Amino acid sequence: MQDDSSDPRTSARVAFKASLLIALFVALIGVSVFYLLFARGLFEETQTLVLRAEDSEGVTVGMDLTFSGFPIGRVREIQLAEDGTAHLILDVPTKDARWLRTTSVFTLTRGLLGNTNLRAYTGIPEDPPLPDGAERPVLIGDATGDIPRMLTETRELIANLTKFTAAGGSLANSLDHMEKFAGKLAGSNGALAALLGDDAAGKKIGAALDRTNTLIARVDALVAKADARVFGTEGLAAKADAQVFGTGGLLPEARAAIVELKGGLTDARESLRKVDAMLVDAQAITANAREATSDLGALRAEVDANLRKLNRMIDEVNRRWPFAREVEFKLP
Amino acid sequence: MKDLARLISHQATSPEREHSTVRALRPEPRTHYHPPMSETTPTLPEPSRLMRHRALAWLGVRWRIVHTSAVLLVLALSPSSYTRSHRDAIARNLVAACARNLLWSSLLSALISIVIIRIVLVTSISYGLSQYALEMLIRVLVLELIPLTAVLFVAVRIAVPSLVRTASSRPERADAHPLDPERLAREALPIAITTTFAVLLLATVSCVLAAVLAYFSVHGITAGGLASFTRTFGRVFDPTVSLLFGLKTLLFALAAGMLPVASALVDRIGAAPRASVMVQALVRLLFVILLIEAASLVGNYY
Numbered sequence: 001m002q003d004d005s006s007d008p009r010t011s012a013r014v015a016f017k018a019s020l021l022i023a024l025f026v027a028l029i030g031v032s033v034f035y036l037l038f039a040r041g042l043f044e045e046t047q048t049l050v051l052r053a054e055d056s057e058g059v060t061v062g063m064d065l066t067f068s069g070f071p072i073g074r075v076r077e078i079q080l081a082e083d084g085t086a087h088l089i090l091d092v093p094t095k096d097a098r099w100l101r102t103t104s105v106f107t108l109t110r111g112l113l114g115n116t117n118l119r120a121y122t123g124i125p126e127d128p129p130l131p132d133g134a135e136r137p138v139l140i141g142d143a144t145g146d147i148p149r150m151l152t153e154t155r156e157l158i159a160n161l162t163k164f165t166a167a168g169g170s171l172a173n174s175l176d177h178m179e180k181f182a183g184k185l186a187g188s189n190g191a192l193a194a195l196l197g198d199d200a201a202g203k204k205i206g207a208a209l210d211r212t213n214t215l216i217a218r219v220d221a222l223v224a225k226a227d228a229r230v231f232g233t234e235g236l237a238a239k240a241d242a243q244v245f246g247t248g249g250l251l252p253e254a255r256a257a258i259v260e261l262k263g264g265l266t267d268a269r270e271s272l273r274k275v276d277a278m279l280v281d282a283q284a285i286t287a288n289a290r291e292a293t294s295d296l297g298a299l300r301a302e303v304d305a306n307l308r309k310l311n312r313m314i315d316e317v318n319r320r321w322p323f324a325r326e327v328e329f330k331l332p
Numbered sequence: 333m334k335d336l337a338r339l340i341s342h343q344a345t346s347p348e349r350e351h352s353t354v355r356a357l358r359p360e361p362r363t364h365y366h367p368p369m370s371e372t373t374p375t376l377p378e379p380s381r382l383m384r385h386r387a388l389a390w391l392g393v394r395w396r397i398v399h400t401s402a403v404l405l406v407l408a409l410s411p412s413s414y415t416r417s418h419r420d421a422i423a424r425n426l427v428a429a430c431a432r433n434l435l436w437s438s439l440l441s442a443l444i445s446i447v448i449i450r451i452v453l454v455t456s457i458s459y460g461l462s463q464y465a466l467e468m469l470i471r472v473l474v475l476e477l478i479p480l481t482a483v484l485f486v487a488v489r490i491a492v493p494s495l496v497r498t499a500s501s502r503p504e505r506a507d508a509h510p511l512d513p514e515r516l517a518r519e520a521l522p523i524a525i526t527t528t529f530a531v532l533l534l535a536t537v538s539c540v541l542a543a544v545l546a547y548f549s550v551h552g553i554t555a556g557g558l559a560s561f562t563r564t565f566g567r568v569f570d571p572t573v574s575l576l577f578g579l580k581t582l583l584f585a586l587a588a589g590m591l592p593v594a595s596a597l598v599d600r601i602g603a604a605p606r607a608s609v610m611v612q613a614l615v616r617l618l619f620v621i622l623l624i625e626a627a628s629l630v631g632n633y634y
Contacts, residue, residue, distance in 0.1 A: 011420050018423035021430050021533060028536045036574065039566030062567045071563055 041074065046091040047132040049073060051106050051118075054140060056086030058116030059108065065090055067120045072096035075118070088118075088138070101127035102134075109141040393598060397616065400594035404516060404524050405586065413517045421518070425526035429490045430533055437485050441538035442545060444481060445473055449549045466550050466561065470568045473542040475577055475632070480625060482535035483584040487617050490530050491588050492610050494523045495596040520593045528589030535581050573632060580628040587620045 037043065053059070056078050065073035073092035081087045092100065104122045111117070118138070130136075165171050184194035189202035196202055230236050244250045407413045414422075449469055456465040543565070551557030569577070595613035 011423075014427050015420070015423045017427045017431065021426060021434075022529075025529070025533045025536060028540060032536070032540065035562075036566070036569050039562045039569065041566065062570050064563070064567070074567075 041091065041093065045094045047094055047097050049090045049092050049100070049130065050133070050135040051088040051090065051108075051138040052081070052135060053086045053088060053108055053138045056088060058110050058114070059086070059088055059118070060116075063116070063118060065092070065106075065118045065120055067096075067099045067122070072099055072120070098129060100130040101125065102130055103127045104130060104136070106136055106138040107141055108138045396598045397591065397594045400516075400597055401590035403513065404520060404590045404594060407513065407517050407521050408525055408528075413521055418517060418521065421522040422525050425494075425522045426529060429494075429526045429530050433485070433489050433530065434534065434537065436489075437482065437534040438537055438541055440485065441478055441481055441534075442541055444477065445542040445545045446549070448473060448477065449546055453549060466546065466564050467568055469546040469550070470543065470565060473546060474539045475568070475573070476625075476629075478538045478542050479535045479577075479581050479584055480621070482538050483531050483588050483621055486527060486531045486534060486588050487592070487614065487621075491523075491527045491592040491617065492614050494527070495592055495610050495613055496606065516597075520597060524589040524593050526589075527592070528585045531585035531588045532581065535584070576628055576631045580624060583624045584621060587617060587624065591617050591620055 049065075059075060059078060061075055061078060063075045064071035065075070073090045073096065075088055076091045077089040079087040079089065099122060100120060101122050101124065103124050104120050107119045107121070109117050109119065163169055181194050184197075185191055187193055189199050192205050193199050193202040196205070228235070232238075242249070452469055452472065453462070453465050456462045456468070547557065547561050551561065592613040595616050596609050599609040599612055
């Protein structure tokens, strides 16, 4: 190595390689620092947005504000304000601020896994844009907020289940009753004793069934007798048949009566036809009377005119009749 | 500088004094079966005194290592240390150390990165947490594992092997002390500077490589995810994390550069075996790396 160092050309080559390595290091550091500053948004023009929250739990500096799933802002600072609310100060790049309007709504949601999301919703994109330094409330939706209530209800449910399944509980009593029921089912009196709960009652049911069977046998015999009386050769059915369908029975007489009724109906139809003709005449008469009534109107008008003429003639005669005047001379 | 040399000389004489003190505390070897009777009972060293002296000796060695490391750092920061001959030596060491190891270190870190990236991606997808995979990869790989891998690689491949030359070198002058500043600047400083720079260079290259591999593993070969990646990168590297990351890497580099050389120089005074010198230096370096990593974790996550 000592020999290498004594050679100026080797030394220069080594120095050049070393310079390359140092230049590589400096370039990498420079690019990394520039990229980091770019990633931190140092070269972006931003505007400030202040979100008021009742609780800033889960919010961290550097957290994103998303709009439709895209990050459009970043939490720069979290402050506790004088009124006790948390102020989340966000930097929103100017190029992304166009998505935020004066009517935009901001939400802070916490998931079941503890992840917190800050979201913006814009319902009316035509509204005026959000000004720089605007202060807006943030709505908090906590998915874990229901967990205490669920835990309480679950605890109550487990307590009830424990009570239900405990020795002496409802379930145990029911099972005991089921066991007794099954035992009675398997007993000598079977299901009747299990249903009625008493062996004596089961026996009574058995006796009742026996008596019912006897009764049914007697009813059978009674029905056989009634059948013979009704449908036998000298029974009620045969007699009724002779009276209804026999000669001089009810049915031939009914047929003759129907024939007579038919003749009566024919006569009635003729009478009705005549009545129809009379009605036609009556209609014609009515029409004539209506016309005569209209002629009477014209006649009356003529009579009225003649009367008026006569009246005028009488007036003229009276005017011209010299004796008819009452002349009265009055001396001065 | 003369004061510094006097101080180092003073520190260098301490081990001999320490050995003489310990020897004085040990009982004299018996030359007779019946020792001569004396009026008083012979004063044997108490165990507590012996332990105190051993503890002082242990602390003294550590202090000399820290002191020598500080001297090396001062020399590294002094422009007068960079004479033409020293610059040539530094350049030779730097090229020899970095040019050979840059490729292997990059391959090793790429392999480790790919394995960890696959594990993290598959696990996060199976649990439905793939949106956090990239952030976790950046934190695990770039922030923690890659700098650690780089410093361990340099310690094993560059720092410890270079100690062989340091531990076996003999002074040109008979009266030259091993911790003489001129000798330090000529022999130890090139190694220290080279090792420090190698850690910084390999860590930087490996971090960039790991970030690129993480991007392509998560988003595929497309530029569409660059905005999302940049945003996640910026979110992870907030000012505190960036400062701690830079400080940690710098301390790793300084520890790997200064500590093994200082340890070897201090152990060489006690004429310890060469293998023992190397093992001692490596153990001390690993301990310091562990301390730095623990402090970094505490600063980042507590």
